[in-house]
Amino acid sequence: MKNQMVSKEKMKKLIDVAAGRIPADLVIKNCRTINVFSGKISEGDIAFAGGLIAGIGDYEGIEEVDAEGRYAAPGFIDSHIHIESSYVSPEEIGRLLVPHGTTTIMADPHEIVNVCGISGLEYMIKAAENTALDVKYELPSCVPATPFEHSGAIIDAGIIEKLVGNDNIAGLGEFMDFPGVINGTDEALAKIAAAKAVGKFVDGHIPGVTGKALSAYAAAGIAADHECSTVEEMNERLERGMYILLRQGSACHDLRTLLQGVTGENSRRCLLCSDDRQPRTIIHEGHIDNHLRICVEEGLDPVTAIRMATLNAAECFDMKDRGAVAPGYRGDVVLLDELKDFNVNRVFIEGKLAAEEGRYLPAVSKCDINAVKGSVTLKDFSKDKFKMNLSSNRVNVIKILPGGVVTAKEIEEIQLDEEGEFIRNPQVDIVKTAVVERHKETGNVACGFLKGYGIKDGAIALSIAHDSHNIIVVGVDDSEMEFAVKTLADQGGGIVLTREGEVIENMPLPIAGLMSDRSGEWVEQKLTDIHFKAKEQLGISGDVEPVMTLCFMSLAVIPEIKLTDMGLFDVTQMSFIPVEAE
């Protein structure tokens, strides 16, 4: 990326300020600046000019603010995040994250591109112009994520070749098709070669793979992995030259475990990321400031931790203009009360105050969402599509395993009517579930059975179903399910809870059926209400996360059994199986 490009005129002013010949635009007086290069802390002022840092020392500014001896750190970088997982727009994620000290995120718009294709990416880029947060976008590398479901778009090697060189594309997003890389398929290698040809990085995703297969993946020159969950996995990847993104999201909590493997020798190859972080987590626990708190709790030196959130990330992703408080660097500075709780006092972005004591300061204007609205399109849909016409009452069911997104395949005997249709027994916790294709008017609907969800009344439907984001619905009968799906389509996607033909709660997500155009606080409240009513009014089990459980029910790479719009899928065999058991 040509992100060091500074015009001659801007450079001239910067140099004049640095040399003390003219006053700075802004000076933060009285800082203790953390120097990520030397590990030392120096007392003095920070001078900004034209959005960049001119110098640290004794400076005068047209505007001056007093840091009162607080620590000044470089702005924090989240090295891998899907904005869509926060259910809010890029403008709103900026408003949520900046007060926590985050000034740059490396975002992979994988979800919206699965729904809207490149116009989804274009919307995300445009929306991000409305926030002080610097949102760098990766081009999603694997859309669809698997060939086992219908997505809204296909991003093949040809499209990647055409787009990856664009200035607003930082690199290629997490390369989830690791079997493709390890086996050297033409399509996978063409995508990687296209990125390399224009000097862009390729981000990785390789859970569980070890040994020579891992070497094969690393040999393709893939820069990073955020899927380590053990120190052994981390070391194996790091030794092969991959940067390690230590993840702390809403669902995945790898950070504390992986910190046990961070040493003075290897820490420069370690970064911090959240991957998926819901508004609730951001509001109550924070963002990268939360990661730093955990790092120090686990015994890491605070400056080493800050490097993981700044310099190391900048190095990994070729962002030479940031990651340090030093002359010529972007004016992204976080003032911290101390280096233990990492309480963020003020945040400066490009030399301007952007947040103070938890409040985001710039006015929030949002870009038009028409291009990504109305993403839920049904074809010939009615409850007739839920008919299964089963030839056996011994069926494969998806058994929910509480506390995660892994499922178990079980065989159960159910009751059928004379047409081979399911008759639900309220005494048995088995219900029908369906995936309704919503992108391409295929009319595809696939049905299966869910065990352990606990639902006793009504239905729940959502348009968030990784990674293709078709509609997933669960209900006590076909009519309830039909009503839920139709209501969801009418509101343009999101989440709907219905009972006896009434909507009892709903969260419209007009942006691609994935994101709200409202605030993070609104989303948080809605999700709280949905969780409450899912349990209280639909009777969904207390030990099941009612939304997240369904969001990952279609993801045909997570064991053991999933349902997509194309049918019931056995992940361990990597093949579709009939609902009827053998």
Place this chain on the structure above:
Amino acid sequence: MKNQMVSKEKMKKLIDVAAGRIPADLVIKNCRTINVFSGKISEGDIAFAGGLIAGIGDYEGIEEVDAEGRYAAPGFIDSHIHIESSYVSPEEIGRLLVPHGTTTIMADPHEIVNVCGISGLEYMIKAAENTALDVKYELPSCVPATPFEHSGAIIDAGIIEKLVGNDNIAGLGEFMDFPGVINGTDEALAKIAAAKAVGKFVDGHIPGVTGKALSAYAAAGIAADHECSTVEEMNERLERGMYILLRQGSACHDLRTLLQGVTGENSRRCLLCSDDRQPRTIIHEGHIDNHLRICVEEGLDPVTAIRMATLNAAECFDMKDRGAVAPGYRGDVVLLDELKDFNVNRVFIEGKLAAEEGRYLPAVSKCDINAVKGSVTLKDFSKDKFKMNLSSNRVNVIKILPGGVVTAKEIEEIQLDEEGEFIRNPQVDIVKTAVVERHKETGNVACGFLKGYGIKDGAIALSIAHDSHNIIVVGVDDSEMEFAVKTLADQGGGIVLTREGEVIENMPLPIAGLMSDRSGEWVEQKLTDIHFKAKEQLGISGDVEPVMTLCFMSLAVIPEIKLTDMGLFDVTQMSFIPVEAE
């Protein structure tokens, strides 16, 4: 630089080898591989495919060599070197350096470009194709180095804009015009902006500057400095985001001093370089292997030292394809007997054995030098040009201070004839010296007086005179000086020693008057003979380095008084002064 670009076909083979599906081109069995990422040493084989490293572990190869348990390190990188200072061609520098484990050099062809302009650079690039050593070239940023002498070429911002984006240009060479940067001159900033606009680095050179002036230089985004001679200077630059190149050349020995400032916290920002290294030093002391030996002698951990010679340099200069022994990296590997003396056993470059037990293995063919030959052109030259027509016998003399290149300005009374011409007194160690312009047929000749050189007979002339490389001549009378200059011109430059109209020793340097087309060993022997005869036959003082002293006599940035083709120059006043003292 797009130096990660690997074709799909090459990637496919690499992955197949890494995964163990097909045998490697070459396997080094039984290594102890130094992992620069983790700091650990792992036992196993190194597999190469298509010139790259496929994997480390248990591999089979079409060809196999046994490392017998030796350490395997990444190929060493010299982060800043002027090939011209070794007086040999790029082909020959490769032959000299590779057996010492050096596989990449970052070369600034500043000297030849001062003489030949861009055709000098083109020759250097072409010549480097004939060596296994990977020579990366920087585009010289400051030609001429000062406006106080005539060089063979001017590389202005316009030329830099045109060339810096070329694929065979790594970045912009050491920005010696630090006053230009600090003062923000249009020309200096235009050059830097041109490099930044195409994503290239700008190397630095900023001796002695501190405080806000240093911040101004760093604010321009200059990547590195190799001119630190104290730990304080090093820390000040490092904290401003500049990489520090710890220098150990033939003349400048900063390494041991600076190592006292290298810590676990800052070492990732430290690199190794030689800057100027003569064949004698290379042959007798080595190259980066010598730096590593010194690092360990000074108490540095060997893996940290190796990182300075590998990963850190690769990071500083955006060479993502090298600096580690890991899958996907260039097949540049050095086998070391141990990690103390750093005795180099074998060197592999791009997966091929390139040196063994001190011998360079590839056949050496050299490229045509016609484009850079015949660089010494005189205009209307005769000894009449040495006439000074002085109006006073009180003159400013250049006093040589032994052991360095700094001089002192002194006033002496000399004897003059009736025409105001110098009459040498053999009892007094003051002789005439002259600089003869050799590039542009200006006919310029400037004369001055040298004290403390000791010459008692004949003359010495050379075409190496930093940075414009005009002819510098010293002799006991005008006729001897004339003969020396004419002989030098006839041989196309180099060094000549004459006495009583006879050449007593000479070293032709046909390549731009700076480099020999012969071997490093030949150059070493010639320089030894020249030094010997300079003392024995011309009587030059034993405490003066007869060649180097003159090489820097024209460099109008080193205090206190210098002589260029334009006249006598007082560096402390930054102005020309008359030979006659006030």
